[in-house]
Amino acid sequence: MDSKFHPFVLPFSIGFALMLAVLTVRYVIWLRGLSSDNRKRIRSNFFTVNTWEALVEIFRESLVHLKIYKVNPMLGFMHMSLAFGWFLLIVGGKLETWYYTGDFANEMHYAIFFRYFEPVTSGFWMNGVMVFFMEFALLMVLTGLILALAKRIRKKLMGMQNTTRHSSGNRIALTFLWFIFPLRLFAESATAGQHGGGGFLTANLGAWLFGGDSAASWELPLWWAYSISLGLFFIALPFSRYLHIPTEMVLILLRRWGLESEKGFNPNKGLQAFEVHSCSSCGICLDACPAINIGQEAFQASYFVRGVRENSEVEAKATSCLSCGSCTAICPVGVDVEQLRLDKRSDIFTKARFSHSYLPGSMTLWRDxxxxxLFTGCMGRSNPKTTVAFKALLKEAGLSFVHVDEKDGVCCGRPMALAGALDQSLMMKEYNSNLINGQNGQVLVTSCPICFKYFTEEYNLNIPVMHHSQFLWELMKKGKIKRDSRDLKFAYHDPCELGRGSGCYEPPRSVLAQLGELLPVDKERDKALCCGNNLGSLSLPESDRRQITARTLAVLSANEPDYIVSSCPLCKQTLARQSSVEVKDLAEILLETKPLRVKVPSYSYVHQEAGR
Amino acid sequence: MTKQKVAIIGAGPAGLQSAVSLAELGYEVDLYEKKSRPGGHLAEWHVLFPDMQPAGELLDSLMQKVLAHPQIRLETGVNISGLERAGNSWQLIQSDSVRGEADAVVLASGFKLFEASKKEEYGHGIYPAVISSAELEAIFNREKEWPFEKTNKSPKIGLVHCVGSRDAKCGNLYCSKACCITAVKQAIELKKTFPASEVYCFYMDMRMFGLGYEELYHKAQLDYKVHFIRGRLSEASPSGAGRIQVKAEDTLMGRPLKLTLDMLVLMVGMTASVSPEVKENTVELKEYANKGEFVKIPGAVIGAAQWLKPGLFVAGACKGPATLPEVLNDARATALDLRNYLSGVL
Amino acid sequence: MTKQYFGFSVLEQRSVNLDSEMPAELESLYQKEPSLRACIACGNCAAVCSAGHFAEMQFYRLNVMARRGLLHEMVGKAAACMLCGRCQMSCPRGVNIRHAVLMMSQL
Structure with a gap:
């Protein structure tokens, strides 16, 4: 019999082959679903520096897991130990067989079960390095495994409040995975105990446990068990969340080649399939979700994506979510859950038909x-204080303005898009565009982050668009609005659509820092919690929303601010209703901190104005 | 044997009536009031529905009885922040020191009015022409000026029901009970003051459950020509010269409605004022801060004693929105329960 | 068709007949958005409606139509909605109006 073969390698070989076959079939199906544009992108980017960059990223993210490390060092270390350790074992195994046989092309099982076939190896100093390297890599994986076990038992040890509750199929795959490395350790130790050889781990363990003659009968069963658990894990891999291991690597390549998501909800083909199957259910998104553990439906990204992957009913998950974007912002794999959810919503409401043909055409008259x-948006109408304050500030700065949606305001269309009906907002877009473009203005300022995001991303206006926080900061920088710092403490609430949605974090903070002390908030900027009423959510019950609001308020009020400040009418209204700390818009605060010597009327001026 | 002592927290209608009833039953009564004057909200009202009796008359008659009774000791400006069980009695804590001791305590801390400016869309605190129903009472009492020109003898006035009540968005699902009838009462008073005025009530449902309320509603329609519109306001916006334009849905017509007013009155509802945090041997009396709840008495419906803990009774509107007759009767009933407790029957 | 005794006669187009069977879609509508049942037709939604400036868009009426089984009438009128959400932000009964309208418009 060939010394490089023993029947116990068969479970591994068969499992591995099956996995390769299934993976190939699945990937081919998904790749065939790529749009022709995406295929072109692959062709034109294949032999470019992008591919190299992708390989670097694969090393950084799929093996070393740098992004997870940044979010949670302990968790990063766990993933790194498992993935990178295993990678080192594979690479080391290959080098080992190459070094000892002088032949690079060895059979796979020979490398995997090398120590069974060659218990004692010799060589110059290189032998010691090889043995040590392999044992070190194994130790690394086992460390990761111990941490993973610890995480199962007490997630708080790993700095996590919530971990994904796995489905039974995934638990089975997980069990096989956990068996692999201890079995490898014991199998190699048994061989070392019986035949000598081995490194600092296996030689010692082998001498201790498997030294005697009676232990001889243990050796082969352990190698069998190791092989079987490997084989079963490989068979389970393409059908479990461990599919993310190879898929994430492919996704990184596809992204670096510039591929864009295909239109519509098609989680079983094209780029979307790679995206959906790249999620490892690591659960980092759970702690980031402002709605975690609230309400009946666990709609967090991890569960939503799993539902999509398993073709189960995810309608309630898609319609409950607030679309605040915190999961997408923190996802170490960069899965675009936001888009996936919107695609699912358009899939759910595919028959919804809206018609806004009743909107009058607007005539562009000559205007000075x-x-x-100024565009205050629908939600702005419920916040007259913000509007009045902003107008008073414009007066203070000596600027002329037109409040363009004061009377016949029409929704910007973003709420329609958030419901997955982007294409049905066209008439509103056209109406608003005509209205704004016809004003002969220099800049469009909106006090609503929802409108702001949509105006900047979806409209083609003839003037620049600014959010009022940006505009007010500009006015302060130019010295058109002057304030002295006061003995006031503020906690700033980042609106989802302005912060994560539009990347505007600094201007409102800069304004507040001029007026008093800006307190730190436990979760802010891209980790800020949603107020609870993001328009992305459709079916989340009122009582759940109120719980989210209460949670967010607790975080905002923790350092006892004098005011909670937001720059979104929706957030402000939502927070103010439940807050015991006064909630104000940035414009209100700026107006109310006006020194008395500046002779500009405050809120009351609106009456004279309207009387003209 | 020395007389048994009862302490009452809050000298509004419930506290005053409890004090009188308990003193008449023979107890020593210590009556504590947080504010500098007794009377609670009753001291702020003008006339009372449905009989248009001046609020001052009722308060005076209660106060006379309180002041005349030798067993009642009234202390104002005392904020009782907590209670501590000491043997069979309760110690009253005022900022960490013991203020007094009693064999039984009546919590009669009443209610707070909903802050009208929380419904920002209605413009309270922005536009002077928008006032709350409590501010209108102050105007009737000549403690405040009308928000429109003195020369205007035919003002158009709107009254909005259910501001801060029956509103999930304010977290208050309950009906404040008294606002509908207050609106009817105030509408009549407005018509009496300005016979040439037009008064519009915007309601969701007219809840005229009390004795004589429906009759007053009828009278408001027939004799005072008050307009009742079933619909909610969307917002108030300035309309020049200090006037207010309101937009509403006229749900009976099924059409939007626009109206320009000289004054808009928001019928503010009742919210909890003190939320007791009950522990083993202490009760902390926490100020309501936008998230408190009315005091819940378990088993109140089946006529169980109105107490939170043995010897700690609760009377009046701190248990939930109530009208004056209800509060006064509740105070009398509490006094009876308390007597049964102290005499060992309960 | 047998003639039923009502004790009075009413033109069929004018009447709401709750004896007739309710459309099956209605149950799924209420199941997916249970908060719809809490509506008391106060009219707040219509008062604040952005689309209501221009068109006949009164959510509370849509809901009454649904409750009376007049689905056809309801679907047509739901199309005017812009989904801006102002109604939902001020609904005193906590109805998820945007979700409800989305479902109404595709019945």
């Missing part, structure tokens, strides 16, 4: 030039 075109 005006400096500011």
């Amino acid at each position: 030039t005006t400096e500011v075109v």
Whole structure:
């Protein structure tokens, strides 16, 4: 019999072959679903530096897990130990067989079960390095495994409040995975105990446990068990969440080649399939979710994506979520859950038909030039204080303005898009565009982050668009609005659509820092919690929303601010209703901190104004 | 044997009536009031529904009885922040020191009015022409000026029901009970003051459950020509010269409605004022801060004693929105329960 | 068809007949958005409606139509909605109006 073969390697070989076959079939199906544009992108980017960059990223993210490390060092270390350790074992195994046989092309099982076939190896100093290297890599994986076990038992040890509750199929795959490395350790130790050889781990363990003659009968069963658990894990891999291991690598390549998500909800083909199957259910998104453990439906990204992967009913998950974007912001794999959810929503409401043909055409009359075109949006109508304050500030800065949606405001269309009906917001877009473009203004300022995001991303306006926090900071920088710092403490609430949605974190903070002390908030900027009423959510019950609001308020009020400040009418209204600390818009605060010597009327001026 | 002592927290209608009833039953009564004057909200009202009796008359008659009774000791400006069980009696804590001791305690801390400016869309605190129903009482009492020109003898006035009540968005699902009838009462008073005015009530449902309420509603329609519109306001916006334009849905017509007013009155509801945190041997009396709840008495419906703990009774509107007759009767009933407790029957 | 005794006669187009069977879709509508049942037709939604400036968009009426089984009438009128969400932000009964309208418009 060939010394490089023993029947116990068969479970591994068969499992591995099956996995390769299934993976190939699945990937081919998904790749065939790529749009023709995406295929072109692959062709044109294949032999470019992008591919190299992708390989670097694969090393950084799929093996060393740098992004997870940044979010949670302990968790990063766990993933790194498992993935990178295993990678080192594979690479080392290959080098080992190459070094000892002088032949690079060895059979796979020969490398995997090398120590069974060659218990004692010799060589110059290189032998010691090889043995040590392999044992070190094994130790690394086992460390990761111990941490993973610890995480199962007490997630708080790993700095996590919530971990994904896995489905039974995934638990089975997980069990096989956990058996692999201890079995490898014991099998190699048994061989070392019986035949000598081995390194600092296996030689010692072998001498201790498997030294005697009676232990001889243990050796082969352990190698069998190791092989079987490997084989079963490989068979389970393409059908479990461990599919993410190879898929994430492919996804990184595809992304670096510039591929874009295909239109519509198709989680079983094209780029979307790779995206959906790249999620490892690591659960980092759970702690980031402002709605975690609230309400009946666990709709967090991890569960939503799993539901999609398993073709189960995810309608309630898709319609409950707030779309605040915190999961997407923190996802170490960069799965675009936001888009996936929107695609699912359009899939759910595919038959919803809206028609806004009743909107009147707007005539562009000749108008005097005006400096500011002000758009306060639908939600702005419920926040007259913000609007009045902002107008008073414009007066203080000596700017002329037109409040363009004061009377016949029409929704910007973003809420329609958030419901997955982007294409049905066209008429609103056209109406608003005509209205704004016809004003002969220099800049469009909106006090609503929802409108702001949509105006900047989906509209083609003839003037620049600014959020009022940005505009107010500009006015302060130019010295058109002057304030002295006061003995006031603020906690700033980042609106989802302004912060994560539009990347605007600094201007409102800069304004507040001029007026008093800006307190740190436990979760802020891209980790900020949603107020609870993001328009992304459709079916989340009122009582759940109130719980989210209460949770967010607790975080905001923790350092006892004098005011909670937001710059979104929706957030402000939501928070103010439940807060015991006064909640104000940035514009209100700026107006109310006006020194008395500045002779500009405050809120009351609106009456004279309207009387003209 | 020395007389048994009862302490009452809050000298509003419930506290005053409890004090009188308990003193008449023979107890020593210590009556503590947080504010500098007794009377609670009753001291702020003008006339009372449905009989248009001046609020001052009722308060005076209660106060006379309180002041005349030798067993009642009234202390104002005392904020009782907690209670501690000491043997069979309760110690009253005022900022960490013991203020007094009693064999039984009546919590009669009443209610707070909903802050009208929380419904920002209605413009309270932004536009002077928008006032709360409590501010209108102050105007009737000549403690405040009308928000429109003195020369205007035919103002148009709108009254909005259910501000801060029956509103999930404010977290208050309950009906404040008294606002509908207050609106009817105030509408009549407005018509009496300005016979040439037009008064519009915007309601969700007219809840005229009390004795004589429906009759007053009828009278408001027939004799005072008050307009009742079933619909909610969307917002108030400035309309020049200090006037207010309101937009509403006229749900009976099924059409939007626009109206320009000289004054808009928001019928503010009742919210909890003190939320007791009950522990083993202590009760902390926490100030309501936008998330408190009315005091819940388990088993109140089946006529169980109105107490939170043995010897700690609760009377009046701190248990939930109530009208004056209800509060006064509740105070009398509490006094009876308390007597049964102290005499060992309960 | 047998003639039923009502004790009075009413033009069929004018009447709401709750004796007739309710459309099956209605149950799924209420199941997916149970908060719809809490509506008391106060009219707040219509008062604040952005689309209501221009069109006949009154959510509370849509809901009444649904409750009376007049689905056809309801679906047509739901199309005017812009989903801006102002109604939902001010609904005193906590109805998830945007979700409800989305489902109504695709019945």
